Amino acid sequence: MHQKSIELLNKAIADELYAIHQYMYFHFHCDDQGFDLLANLFKKTAIAEMLHVERLAERILFLKGEVEMKVGSEVQKIHDVEKMLKLAAKMEEDSAKEYNEWANECSANADSNSRQLFEALVVEEETHFDQYDTELENLKKFGANYLALQSIERSKGRDSGSAG
Ligand SMILES: [Fe+2]
Numbered sequence: 001m002h003q004k005s006i007e008l009l010n011k012a013i014a015d016e017l018y019a020i021h022q023y024m025y026f027h028f029h030c031d032d033q034g035f036d037l038l039a040n041l042f043k044k045t046a047i048a049e050m051l052h053v054e055r056l057a058e059r060i061l062f063l064k065g066e067v068e069m070k071v072g073s074e075v076q077k078i079h080d081v082e083k084m085l086k087l088a089a090k091m092e093e094d095s096a097k098e099y100n101e102w103a104n105e106c107s108a109n110a111d112s113n114s115r116q117l118f119e120a121l122v123v124e125e126e127t128h129f130d131q132y133d134t135e136l137e138n139l140k141k142f143g144a145n146y147l148a149l150q151s152i153e154r155s156k157g158r159d160s161g162s163a164g
Pocket residue numbers: 016048049052095121125
């Protein structure tokens with residue numbers, strides 16, 4: 001019935017699954033390098049994208065479609081923090097733009113619920129963009145100090161952990 005919506009919802013799931021993989025890859029590498037703030041941000045955002053997959057899948061099932069669960073892209077093996085944040089911010093920007101367009105398409109096809117879902121996701125992707133963009137600005141402003149501070153915070157945490 002809503003074949004076009006099902007196709008768009010599956011495309012969104014592919015984007016979200018790619019984001020989960022990419023952000024978890026960034027999470028492991030930030031954690032490995034001792035950048036706890038960024039490691040947590042990537043993990044937290046990956047979990048948020050997983051919940052987006054859930055909402056999109058529920059909508060597909062409601063429309064009696066099949067949830068394809070295809071991953072949109074291969075993970076980019078980036079270890080440099082500035083490049084991670086740039087890619088992540090770009091991914092969020094692209095998602096927000098696509099979801100805006102797809103909301104309009106669903107609306108044109110008289111599928112108001114899918115439109116509302118895409119619109120709700122736009123708001124969340126823009127928040128993710130803002131978080132990545134803020135960290136990118138901090139990195140530019142404070143440079144190596146920004147990263148050093150995260151490592152120092154981790155060491156402090158370890159000290160208090162062993163004392164307690
Ligand atoms: Fe998302």
